[in-house]
Amino acid sequence: MTMAExxxxxxxxxxxxxxxxxxxxxxxxxxxxxDVVDEFYKFGSILFSECLQRxxxxxxxxxxxLGWSIAALASxxxxxxxxxxxxxxxxxxxxxxxxxAVLSTLLAAFxxxxxxxxxxxxxxxxREGLWEDVQxxxxxxxxxxxxxxxxxxxxxxxxxxxxxxxxxxxLLAALSIVALIxx
Numbered sequence: 001m002t003m004a005e006x007x008x009x010x011x012x013x014x015x016x017x018x019x020x021x022x023x024x025x026x027x028x029x030x031x032x033x034x035d036v037v038d039e040f041y042k043f044g045s046i047l048f049s050e051c052l053q054r055x056x057x058x059x060x061x062x063x064x065x066l067g068w069s070i071a072a073l074a075s076x077x078x079x080x081x082x083x084x085x086x087x088x089x090x091x092x093x094x095x096x097x098x099x100x101a102v103l104s105t106l107l108a109a110f111x112x113x114x115x116x117x118x119x120x121x122x123x124x125x126x127r128e129g130l131w132e133d134v135q136x137x138x139x140x141x142x143x144x145x146x147x148x149x150x151x152x153x154x155x156x157x158x159x160x161x162x163x164x165x166x167x168x169x170x171l172l173a174a175l176s177i178v179a180l181i182x183x
Contacts, residue, residue, distance in 0.1 A: 017150055020143065027139045034135050041138055044145040051152045058159040059112060065166045066108035072173040073101035080180070090183050097176025104169035111162035118151030120144040 026032060027040070076097045080086065086094060124144040130137040 017153075018146075020146055020150065023146060024143045027142055028136075032139075037135060037139050037142060040142045041145075044142055044149070048145050048149050048152075051149055051156060055152060055156045055159065058156060058163055062108050062112050062159065062163055062166065065163065065170060066105060066112065069101055069104040069108055069166065069170055069173070072170060072177065073098060073105060075177055076101060076173070076180070087183070090180060093176045093179040093183065097173045097180065100169045100172040100176065104166045104173065107162050107169065108166045111159045111166070115155055117155075118148050120148050 027037060076094060080094055120141075124141070127137060127140050130140055
């Protein structure tokens with residue numbers, strides 16, 4: 001299959017976890033050529049590295065959005081904490097903006113909460129009983145990468161979803177601030 005044929009299209013990533021045990025059985029099957037295992041290892045390493053980079057990028061963006069959400073909330077509350085009586089329309093904008101800023105702050109903080117990520121261990125790296133056979137060791141490492149990838153993929157997808165909501169809520173807060181300034 002070639003890209004020129006138009007059959008290979010990158011789509012929005014959906015997480016379709018596969019059965020790790022069946023993959024492990026296939027990897028250790030004598031019918032699976034070493035070249036195939038090498039390719040799985042290379043691609044798994046690339047995929048795992050990309051997953052880690054995506055997680056770091058999402059954390060960076062979420063941290064930024066958390067700061068902007070707190071700033072929006074502070075702006076709304078500080079500007080209007082000592083203000084005179086607000087009109088009905090201004091009161092609505094104030095409540096909507098403050099609620100959106102609070103929700104975006106909470107959602108960003110939730111998405112950024114510390115997670116204990118699964119990772120291959122030294123025991124996986126130097127697997128006992130596999131020192132004499134590099135191909136068995138590589139097959140075991142492919143499985144370890146797959147297990148670690150599974151542990152990262154869902155939380156990272158959750159972070160990406162939260163980031164989308166945080167951005168929308170922050171936009172709503174910003175529009176409310178503009179409406180408060182104009183009115």
